[in-house]
Amino acid sequence: MTDQAQTLAQTPDQFIALAEALADIARPIVKGYFRSGTAISDKQDASPVTEADRAAETAMRERITETFPEHGILGEEFGPERADADYVWVLDPIDGTKAYVTGKPLFGTLIALTHEGRPIVGVIDQPILDERWLGARGRASTYNGETISTRAAASLADAWLYATSPDMFEGPDADAFARLSGNAKHALYGADCYAYGLLASGYTDLVCEASLKPYDYCAHVPIIEGAGGVITDWSGAPLRIDSDGRVLAAGDGETHQAALRHLQGS
Numbered sequence: 001m002t003d004q005a006q007t008l009a010q011t012p013d014q015f016i017a018l019a020e021a022l023a024d025i026a027r028p029i030v031k032g033y034f035r036s037g038t039a040i041s042d043k044q045d046a047s048p049v050t051e052a053d054r055a056a057e058t059a060m061r062e063r064i065t066e067t068f069p070e071h072g073i074l075g076e077e078f079g080p081e082r083a084d085a086d087y088v089w090v091l092d093p094i095d096g097t098k099a100y101v102t103g104k105p106l107f108g109t110l111i112a113l114t115h116e117g118r119p120i121v122g123v124i125d126q127p128i129l130d131e132r133w134l135g136a137r138g139r140a141s142t143y144n145g146e147t148i149s150t151r152a153a154a155s156l157a158d159a160w161l162y163a164t165s166p167d168m169f170e171g172p173d174a175d176a177f178a179r180l181s182g183n184a185k186h187a188l189y190g191a192d193c194y195a196y197g198l199l200a201s202g203y204t205d206l207v208c209e210a211s212l213k214p215y216d217y218c219a220h221v222p223i224i225e226g227a228g229g230v231i232t233d234w235s236g237a238p239l240r241i242d243s244d245g246r247v248l249a250a251g252d253g254e255t256h257q258a259a260l261r262h263l264q265g266s
Helices: 003-007 013-033 051-067 097-101 172-183 194-200 220-226 253-264
Strands: 040-042 048-050 072-075 079-081 087-095 108-115 118-126 131-136 160-163 186-189 206-209 230-232 247-250
Touching: 013 051, 013 087, 013 108, 013 118, 013 131, 048 051, 048 097, 051 072, 051 087, 087 097, 108 220, 118 194, 118 220, 131 194, 131 220, 160 172, 160 194, 172 206, 172 253, 194 206, 194 220, 194 247, 206 253, 220 230, 220 247, 230 253, 247 253
Parallel strands: 072 087, 160 186, 160 206
Antiparallel strands: 040 048, 072 079, 087 108, 108 118, 118 131, 206 247, 230 247
């Protein structure tokens, strides 16, 4: 766990308990629709959405409102409720819907709680593989209940890099990512949120992405930080619910700084 995470006040148990309960609620719904031929439709941005997305988010929203009616909610499928609240839950019932609808079990349910805009609780739940990463401010992150830690790369040239797709980088962002990927050991694609879990568990070294929404990245912040890693925007600033959607996560500070220099062209 990073020094910063150690010095921050611990997240209340009741918030962590609700985050896990939400994952427990979503898991059978998402799992039940998987490889079932469930109906798929396209949103206005042409991204796919399924009945599983809608059903899981609806169930999670209901539990949040029952438990903490004063808390806000920001979900991918149904938009914001009480978005100006001090505490806001950020939900992505299926992160990696394209993987989900094609039968690939590298998607996940993402659940985050932010306090005054800063993520303080995060869950990545993979229902098909029965895997769950949990992070909370001031606490060590866990994988299926066991404490985890990131790893330090010997150098950027030895670092394994993940991104969901090269297509998420456009214009200057594409040039920046090319500089980074060209100096890393290997660039791999297609893991969606699962890559952040792999980083937190010490199996890879970097995740760099762009064009993300809050429900795509908020859950990862407490998990990566509580495992000893570093996760920021491309300027090196802490991620918030209103960040610009460009994310860089690394297993250690030196690798993170080296990657930032390439992204920034310095």
